[in-house]
Amino acid sequence: MTELVHYEQSADGVVTLTLDDPKTRNALTGSLMVDQLLAAFTRIERDSGVRVLIITAAGKVFSSGGNINDMQRQIGPEVGSAALRQEYRHGIQRLPLALHALEVPTIAAVNGPAIGAGCDLACMCDVRIAAEGATFAESFVKLGLVPGDGGAWFLPRLIGMARAAEMSFTGDAIDAGTALDWGLVSRVVPVAELLPAAHALASRMAANSPDAVRLTKRLLRESQHARLDVLLELSAAYQALAHKTQAHAEAVDNFVSRQAARKSGS
Template structure:
């Protein structure tokens, strides 16, 4: 893996991917970051030993989103509209699809500013926790742009339409405490404690039977879009499968043993 994306895996099956391009404040464009993330997500999807993914940024910034120097090149007269459209479709737009479809739970540990596509990257994850120094800005309009990476789909599902519209139309930033109040993040940690808090949360997930966790994630994702009867039908099928997994059998065995021991 390239030096701008660092990968760590611990004994609990927790993988931490760290955006590490300080020269661009961990930008997602104008470098290989998207391709590197996609390659790593594909590898993790195939690895049954992985239980949870944490995504964070190196230094004091989570991600600055788009690279302004790259935007400068894109406005040159010889760059065609169709070329730019193709670049989005086969570039950064593959990232929300990959994070939507990966089976393992994902946690965005937002260690600092999450700007534009960086804000949307956090929204692509299942769970978001933030350092108290973090802030979030859906700031595309300030650059005369729209959220080309799926933010119009992602942000309303995180904070609701009214608040998403406010963030989108003003481009203004909200701090970590406001993000918590709006439901954009589920908790705020002191900056120095964010890494340990994110790992502690990941461990609480990783101790559960992995088959059930993966199917639960799929159900939650489908429930965002599907009808109740469709999700119920899927849940019935998943539950039938879950009843026959080793994780369920072990959990039932452990529970009955604990109850028997209490009666002694």
């Protein structure tokens, strides 16, 4: 089986997944790309040593989105609308559900054009860092399609409804500078600095209590749709768990020790 997703794990628990399908410019459909990503997510979930996930790509393109050759197959009369609906539900739509539910923080290191479903893949991550030459296009309408993988849910939450509508209704690409201005990415760096910047950010996340980071991510996810009173109740429950972790106890002990040392030295 061709390896389309490379899995690397550093000593500090940062996993880097690299999309690598040069023939399709890292298309997500019409291949085993989604299956291999899902297998990697399962591996991450089962490994308590993983602290952060980075998703990037080989080559000059982050992801071209949908595979045009597969779209030609889907147009044919032998594939009915009901079958296509099931293809989406049991195909690429598993990707946003799995990635959104992943407990560890996720960073998209966007090295080049992120087109259609490729743009949506970046939006599924918690944080996005872009190379200077990266572009983002919610380009489904240019092919007479709609965002079939959850882009209509993710994009407005990141950049607001008006800008999401502009991108979705025109299908036009925006450059990395515009993506930064609109809040789609948190920083833009030269392409040679992209992975070092992503790994530096991931290392800062990985240095914190893994339990606290995972619970914080869950609270941020729940805050997107929960009432304030419900979120506060969940926060209290999670905080009670966090207070009993070894990482919290060590952090408090270290703080008290430093404070005592400062007082004795004054």
